[in-house]
Amino acid sequence: MLEKKKALKYLTIFIAIQMLALILIVYLFDPFYQYHEPYFGLKTVLFDRETQVAGSIRTLPYDSVLLGTSMMENCDSSYLDAQFNCQTLKVIKGSGSNTDLLYYLEQAHTQQDLQYVFWGLDWHALTSSTEVTVVSEYSPAYLFTANPLDDFTYHFNKDVLFKKIPLFLAYSFADINTDGHGYDWSDGKEFGAAKAMQDYNKPTEVLPAQDYTADIPLIQENISLIVEEIKSHPDTEYYILFPPYSLMMWDNVYTSGNGDKYFYMLDEIMDALLPLENAKVYYFQADRDIVCNLDNYMDKMHYTPAINQLMLESIASDNLTGYSPYRVTTDNVDEIKQNMLETYEYIITEGIYEYYEK
């Protein structure tokens, strides 16, 4: 038995050694990319968007950004790298509001001179709150600052040590969520009409058209923020993609009485985006071969990686040949809107009944 004074000394030394070891382990593996790119020949693994996006923007090399929600997560960004001769970082926020995505994008602009922004624009982004939610009292502050002094909870964190680092190592060795497949969640997921239909109980009643005038200021504010972002970075080229939701989503829009609101948003966003010189717009929602075939989906909105690839190929082909059937310009915008209206009419009168009883 040691004397108490000596015991205290030993105890202090043991604690100090253990704490230093923890600091070192977390620093070297750094699964949230707070300090550096992976060491020891490990691959860059992106498997947890909530904790990795902020750090990856600060410390990983890139000159372009693939921005969006889970609708864009399964895109193979290495395809974009090859086609556009760039290095793309995926910046994803699950169910992300417009402002959260813009917050991330602004961080990326402060770190790099961005060549391209490939932006999957969801409809709900236009009606989302314009307050940043990713940085809040509920999110760990250390994720969003480069200041090592607030990293205590990163280094002394059981989840980081026992969950994130082992996952990071395992995924790196197994080549999961690496290269262009960061955050890709499609592996092991079931797609097909039967699975997708589990997500939607078609209402038997159709609500009357809802009054959306109260939403207009928010929609306009979100559109202004997007326009302001694009205008304030004239050297960056923006590819804006409207991802194709399934016919179930459009039927849901109809039965909830929100059709007019969606077409209002379509008019407004197109009017705002098309005049911008550094923005190209691609609209996939009117393609009946995609949206009316539920085998492409796992729920109302999420589609197979093949659809992600189709979207990327479409913009790459436009880049290469100057043509994409999905490209929207001031010349064809009315035709595309008309197509969408007809598709919508078709879905609510016929398309949906190929899967659901009348």
Place this chain on the structure above:
Amino acid sequence: MLFNSVIFIMVFLPLTLLGFFSLQQLKNPIYAKLFLTGASLFFYGYYNPWYLLLLGGSLLCNHGCSKLFELCKGQKSRRLVLIAGLFVNLGILFYFKYFNFFIDNCNMLLHTDWNIEKIALPLGISFFTFQQISYVVDRYRNDAPYYSLLDYACFITFFPQLIAGPIVLHSEFVPQLAARKNRKPDAEKFFDGFSLFILGLGKKVLLADVLARPVNAAFDDINIIRYYIDFPTGWLIILFYAFELYFDFSGYCDMARGISKMFGFELPINFDSPFKSETITEFWRRWHITLSRFLTTYIYIPLGGNRRGTAIRCRNTLIVFFISGIWHGASWNFIFWGLFHGFGMITENLFPKLRLPWAWLRKVVTFLFFTLSMVLFRSDSLQTAGLYLKRMFTADITPYLSRLGNSLQLPETFAITKLLQLKAPELVEPFNLVVFALLFIISCILIAGPKAEEWLCKKGRTRRGLFLLATIFTWSLISLSQVSTFLYFNF
């Protein structure tokens, strides 16, 4: 502020210790006391500064009573002061803790529809109120001297015991404030305190919080109780809750005592291996000792204790346990929980011949009695408790046992679970059950083993023991990324 938080362990505690001992070096101890009181108030008001008004008001009223006892010499006037002091203390407690309960019961009995906003329960109100009642009563009985406002404030607000006890008597604490030997930092006391704090932290963070997972998973969803709880899972979960409550509260008390020792003060022991008790009477001499002491000194004995025959003794016991029950919370569950223990103790005392022949069996029966009472303690209503008890004794067997291990979801076992999910998914549930069983065995070993301080005396100063202590500290520290509160904060 919570003891089990990074801000407390890494910032508040070191800075307060530093400030306190620096100021203790000055000739006049008033600065150190002022600093300690200020730090305690900061600790208390960290989450809700408005509670400081209540604490301050209560403290000033009771100190005012003490002053009045100094001025009033006649028995009548002293009695009036006592009544006024008790009225203020019990009034505050009634309003903040029991008013909602009172209104709900009035509505139920009188078929009225009085609606009042839910009154938030200020932290530790039951603890500091009881502490002050004891001082006022002792002053009335001339068993306590008059203390200066600063000494009194320092005693009542002393942060290690402010929120969840132990319920310290003035005579145990205030004299220590004046003792000269406490004015210099003492490495030996610091080691005793720090090592006890570490063991308490480990009990809370590494055991109680983990045991809470399957317990909360069951009790937070009435449908799980209704459809899934069966004989084995019902008993296992409630056993886990008994362990959780013990590790949670005794862990808190170890931390409180440890911190006090670091400051050079001794607080009374609140737990003395209660699960080794052979009778319910003994259990209450070992569990929450300072509450039992308060209830005995200020309620049981003034009512006549056990001096006026069996009937009065039984009545007094029931009154004390009724108060103990309602002290734990404003609900019928707690009242019935208290009375259950009261009846248990009365039965034990009335029929001593029922005493079982073997000590180990008596210990097991006492433990099971306590565990069974935990159903009332943990349930959010009498209906839920009834349903749970019914399911505990049902003959149906549901598949919930195999799923119980999943509710643990420990980061420590994450890598193995993930690997099993990929390579041998059929082994995931058995593996989780093994972890569950391990946790149960560890809990049993700890409740049957030596107390924290005994272990520290025997093995705490060997190199291996010190390494273990350091590991518990570091392991607890990295477990604080998800902070939980202490169960006894609600009482």
